[in-house]
Amino acid sequence: MTTVLQHVVRRSILRPFAKSFSSGSPLVDVQVNDKTGVAIVKMGRAPVNGLNTELLGALNDTFDSLEKNKATGMILSSSIPNIYSAGLDISEMYNGTPENLTKFWNTLQSMWINLYSTPLPTVALINGNAPAGGCLLAMSCEYRVMVGSKFVIGLNETQLGLFAPKWFQDTMVSIIGPRQTELALTSGKLFSAQEALKIGLIDELVASEEEALASSDKFFGLFKRIPGYARGQTKNFVRAEVLDWLLKNREHDTKVFLNSIQLPHVQKGLGLYLQSLKKK
């Protein structure tokens, strides 16, 4: 078993310019570039970065720490080949107790509020499939670069017999508009990389992670001469409406989740979907 120290030493040997930064969780790896202060945050929960309470909590803590430690920007990516995130961990929603479901949902809400409202410039480096909750993570960043053309991204909840909550939907509306969001969400569409690029769901499609990192640098470079306070306030105003809805309606949103997810036909559908994934 690799100790934390061995892990840190190995990382610093592999990447001499990156400062190790402990996320406090084995599920999230963080490397901060010494020169630029930009942090690369990589989710690493095998097999598919399913967003369970633990990973969501670890991401939340990481976002907090990066702000406190004055990172200058964040790239949110994955260390699992071909997977950005498979979205919410369905096992957390299937047969969960009301207590666990509430904790799970509240952790998701907190993580999203933190990510969506961080004053740090954020880039999603989408190096794998990004359905549902994975798409939400990417959409909550300010700039999206997908690596390779074989991946899909979108909010496919209706295909599972679920619906994307209002704040998931509003986040998508803010990027691709109400018409395309309605079409995509009602049909549970997963966009190919090319389709996502065409519709503006991703900003760039590149061939390699190196190119994606260069695109990210270019994006962060836009703010070199912009005072952080002015940038942060502007981001706040642009995002206020979507954010405020959840801030004001957290309890209601939790109730809707709890009531809907525990419906027998919804649970049945989730069970069948899980089985179909396992049978593959």
Ligand SMILES: CCCCCCCC/C=C\CC(=O)SCCNC(=O)CCNC(=O)[C@H](O)C(C)(C)COP(=O)(O)OP(=O)(O)OC[C@H]1O[C@@H](n2cnc3c(N)ncnc32)[C@H](O)[C@@H]1OP(=O)(O)O
């Ligand atoms: C009506 C109530 C509404 C209330 C509001 C609800 C709000 C819900 C909001 C968001 C919902 C979600 O995010 S649900 C998750 C949706 N995600 C998906 O549909 C993606 C499902 N997964 C895949 O399509 C594929 O796994 C993949 C393309 C991401 C990767 O494919 P790959 O071939 O590499 O891997 P496998 O399919 O073999 O999977 C490996 C392993 O992981 C398990 N798995 C996959 N996805 C999930 C998941 N989301 N949650 C839990 N487990 C998952 C899969 O079963 C395999 O398990 P085994 O190794 O045990 O076989």
